[in-house]
Amino acid sequence: MTDNQHNYISKASLASPYFPTWCPGCGNFGVWTAFKNALSELQIPEEQVVIVYGVGCSGNMADFNRVYGFHALHGRAIPNAVAIKLANHRLKVVVVAGDGDTYGEGLNHFISAMRGNHDITLLVHDNQVYGLTTGQTAPTTEKGTKTKSTPFGAPEIQINPIGLALTCDATYIARGFAGDIRHLTSLIKQAILHEGFSLVDMFQPCFTFNKHNTYHYFKERVYNLQEQGFTADNKVAAWEKTYEHDKLPIGLFYQDPHSVAFHKTLSQLDEKMLIEHSIETIAMEKAVSAFR
């Protein structure tokens, strides 16, 4: 039997033959659940989603989802995703990557994708440590923290991902917590629906290698911005929120209602998706005339 009928994404359709290899209690389970909820609730045909994964414990999710998956190189998922979207802008393109992957190895790509307002969703598993390589310092590790690669304490000030996204004019900027699946689900859903670049940085406790930023640590500190009446339409107000450290705000920091996605600025993509254009017959005159 063959058919062109599509199936909509559901929890069942997402099931791959493999079950996660993550440590028991890993924050990635919470993220995974919220992500699957979001995809299922959005009612998208299963072939219209591409997930591009970084390399890390987070990226190992590639084997646990049955989708069009692209398991990239460490740090390089964003450029892959940007071009997948431009080649076929009907697709929903989501990047799943670690904080080391995104804010360390691939930082240049992160900044460029935001500046371009490419219509991709970036989910960052922010566990403030390198998981897969077993516990070195990450760009998000608090200064002074002892890790395998910084036995005398991490020497750099930790990066401020939300603040960085604000200065790069990202058009959807949110933070979630793997321990609040309902809330995270709704943030991911909004992010995917947002036309333009969306970042969801996600506090993701790593039981094994980060004994400091635990579930308990976050449970005591996080509070929901929107429940406090914060409206995400003011960059300066959002900026101030990124400097709260005693309490940790989660929710939507900023969304630009006038966002124009990168692919919408390309007239070549007005009528059709790039890959819909036939290359069967190419007329050469316009490419040749200047050389005569």
Add this chain to the structure above:
Amino acid sequence: MQMINSNPQSINWKVAGRAGEGIDVTGIMFGKLCMRHGMNVFAYREYPSLIRGGHNTHQVHASFDPKTSQQKHIDLLIALNEEGISLHKNELNEHSVVFCEAKQDGYDIAKYQDTGATFYDIPMTNMSREETGHFLAQNVVSLGASAWLMGLDIEILKAVIHDAFHDKGETIIEANHRAMQRGYDYAKEHCKPIKETFAKKENNQILLTGNHAVAMGAISAGVQYFSAYPMTPTSEILSSLAAQQVNYNLVVKHAEDEISAINQAIGASYAGARAMTASATGGYALMVEATSLAGVMETPLVICVGQRPGPATGLPTWTCQSDLQFIINAGHGEVPRVVLTPGSVQEHFELTRLAFYLAEKYQLVVFVLSDKYGLESYETMPRPADEYHNQRYGLIEEALPSDDSYRRFVVTEEGYSPRSIPGQAHGLSVTNSYEHDEFGYATEDAQMTKTMNEKRHRKIKGVATEVPQPILIGPAEADITLVGWGSTRLVLEEVVRQASTVGKSVNCIHIPCAWPFPVESFTKLARTAKKLIMVEGNLNGQMESVIKQETDMKFADHIRRYDGRPFYAEEILETL
């Protein structure tokens, strides 16, 4: 009227001056003037980046006979400043003519009289001012004067100038035509022509660089996504294709770095677009990890690499062939690839076109490996066909099984497998940088690892039957057989032609594909050679090593150059 004696059959003309004086524009117009007479044209450009004032040259070698490289001795030198003479003294002799503006530039031509050349101090800048109100058309004045001296048709030059300025409006065109006429009339009154009037022949050629030809070849093959980061000598591919976005269904992205450029190209290709990236080898060095990614993902990818002298930043605007071994071996793990090595501009077009076909059919990385000399020199080639037709390969047209049994990486005899693309129902799979099973899921299974490596490498067997084979240029038998690859072809062809005029028996073998190395056809051509000499632009004899490794051929001798300069046919001929 007495003619100054130089080879009446060919033109060797050079314009030299400061960057910003329109050296290239002038050279291109002169080249087109020759081409539109029906001649073949080769133009070599130098822009030594470290010399004061940014000294630029554009040198046109034209003739009704084939011309594929520059020549040392110049018939007519247009020196737009004093360095235009002082840096090129050795290229002048008693047959040479120099147009200069010594009085206005404040130097004495007397000090260059020992070259034997004839000097004309022409007030080109003043003429330009009088005719156009601006000094900038001095180069057009020089073109008018060149046309008289070289026996070329002023009406053709008029048309060339018209076309060059057509988007600037009638006023500008007319002003330039006046400047041209002024130079022509001046030369007619004061200078002796150095050539008989050239005939005109029909021809249907175009004049362009290797870079232009790579861009055009990509367009003919239906390129849809091109991402790159600028670096000499391949930046012109980026700018050419960027400009074509208004004419073709093509997205061109100047990426934030080379790593992004190649990863974007891989992403676009994965999504079903025909994709390409390009860089100098230094920029390509940043793409090595992703080359391996494309290999394991079996994603079609075309990479144009332009060699320039290294190590590191090296000599940015000069040429060499020192990255062959690097490109043949680039990418960790064992990555199947094809390395095409075009020589002529036409080959740059054809092999880029071929690269897209091979990459898509065999789902692998195909390099188009060239260098500064091949990519930035101008050469005439026959005008390409009005239309090109492309088939798609490996993409699944029919509906896929609804039981989701489709396997993207199914093990096949030919090594490649039918490819679903995102958006296609029931084609879901993982495209994985990790070793994977037939569905694409990561695996560490020993047998599967072995099977997948072997599967990918079986592609080489098939692709080897479709890559371009070495060609013999010149007489079937000769005392000396020169062997070259890539842009060295251009010079070797010239050597073979010149050899026949001085009674030397020389032919050459050009290798247009370095990997997979065409063992059989090379051996067949080389076996009967009396004396094999390898000519290449590197210190260690990189192609010579490949040939030794792949065949049992031995070379009698070799000629190597690694000073950033191209080979000169005259110099090679002297050493034989």
